[in-house]
Amino acid sequence: MFDWRDYGNGIVAFDAGYVRPILAAIHMVVENGRVAVIDTGSNDSLPNALAALERLELGPAAVDYVFLTHIHLDHAGGAGRMLQHFPNARLVVHPRGARHMAEPSKLIAGVSAVYGAEYVERVYGEIQPIPAERIIEAADGHVVSLAGRELLCLDTPGHARHHICIVDTRTTGIFTGDMFGLSYRELDVGDRQFIFPTTTPTQFEPDEMRKSIARLLSYRPEAMYLTHYSQVGDVASKADALLHHLDAMVNIALKEKAAGGERHVRIKERTSAYLLSAIRAHGCTLPDSELQSIWATDLELNAQGLGVWLDTLKD
Numbered sequence: 001m002f003d004w005r006d007y008g009n010g011i012v013a014f015d016a017g018y019v020r021p022i023l024a025a026i027h028m029v030v031e032n033g034r035v036a037v038i039d040t041g042s043n044d045s046l047p048n049a050l051a052a053l054e055r056l057e058l059g060p061a062a063v064d065y066v067f068l069t070h071i072h073l074d075h076a077g078g079a080g081r082m083l084q085h086f087p088n089a090r091l092v093v094h095p096r097g098a099r100h101m102a103e104p105s106k107l108i109a110g111v112s113a114v115y116g117a118e119y120v121e122r123v124y125g126e127i128q129p130i131p132a133e134r135i136i137e138a139a140d141g142h143v144v145s146l147a148g149r150e151l152l153c154l155d156t157p158g159h160a161r162h163h164i165c166i167v168d169t170r171t172t173g174i175f176t177g178d179m180f181g182l183s184y185r186e187l188d189v190g191d192r193q194f195i196f197p198t199t200t201p202t203q204f205e206p207d208e209m210r211k212s213i214a215r216l217l218s219y220r221p222e223a224m225y226l227t228h229y230s231q232v233g234d235v236a237s238k239a240d241a242l243l244h245h246l247d248a249m250v251n252i253a254l255k256e257k258a259a260g261g262e263r264h265v266r267i268k269e270r271t272s273a274y275l276l277s278a279i280r281a282h283g284c285t286l287p288d289s290e291l292q293s294i295w296a297t298d299l300e301l302n303a304q305g306l307g308v309w310l311d312t313l314k315d
Contacts, residue, residue, distance in 0.1 A: 069177025
């Protein structure tokens with residue numbers, strides 16, 4: 001059985017089956033036999049989602065909503081296929097993302113420009129469009145009722161301008177997508193969790209990210225539920241660490257702003273060295289080679305995103 005986490009509060013998480021084990025989680029909120037799915041992984045995630053419903057003794061018709069925190073394909077690539085199999089479900093997505101889920105050609109072209117067309121085809125497959133009448137545009141403050149359990153959508157830019165976070169008003173937990181960083185379970189030391197920001201292209205904005213994190217904290221959440229990877233607690237200290245790492249990575253990028261053709265390589269090398277130092281201070285003893293493997297995509301995309309952000313700054 002794939003990774004499965006039941007938090008005992010109507011929230012479960014399971015492995016999306018995306019790229020490697022426990023890289024991406026799909027969350028389900030379950031209330032009186034009705035289900036909301038939060039983030040979808042890729043097309044390959046559908047079997048795990050169906051198995052999760054079976055484990056909950058529910059069927060595809062129990063899904064009322066599929067939420068996307070944002071439309072990056074590791075979060076949204078499987079949405080179209082899921083809605084084909086969940087007959088009662090409607091998609092809930094930021095207004096900026098809605099048109100791309102109805103007509104995904106520009107989204108696919110943008111992702112292909114970053115990863116390459118071969119990678120996109122191999123990892124994500126054919127992205128299925130979603131009928132516009134099944135899409136709910138979740139502007140800031142939009143509330144969805146799941147059998148009376150209210151899920152509040154917040155507009156949270158910083159990682160992407162089409163990013164929402166979802167507050168579960170029943171538990172005060174927040175589904176944060178990529179807004180509250182990445183925290184991989186392989187990096188836990190006992191019950192202590194390591195967290196760091198994701199600054200991927202093309203809409204990383206550090207000031208907006210800081211504001212969005214502060215807004216999430218204003219709800220005094222009991223836990224954050226990250227797509228990469230699921231529940232983190234001790235939220236205030238995690239936020240402090242996240243902001244500290246964000247400032248350090250931004251400062252590294254600023255120092256390399258004028259590095260010309262070497263800029264990307266130097267940003268990647270310096271942010272990699274910084275995170276390795278930080279994880280050692282955390283007490284993690286995994287070999288450098290294993291850490292580099294776990295972080296490989298993140299280190300590359302974080303450096304790309306920092307570079308794209310630098311290009312938006314005035315001299």
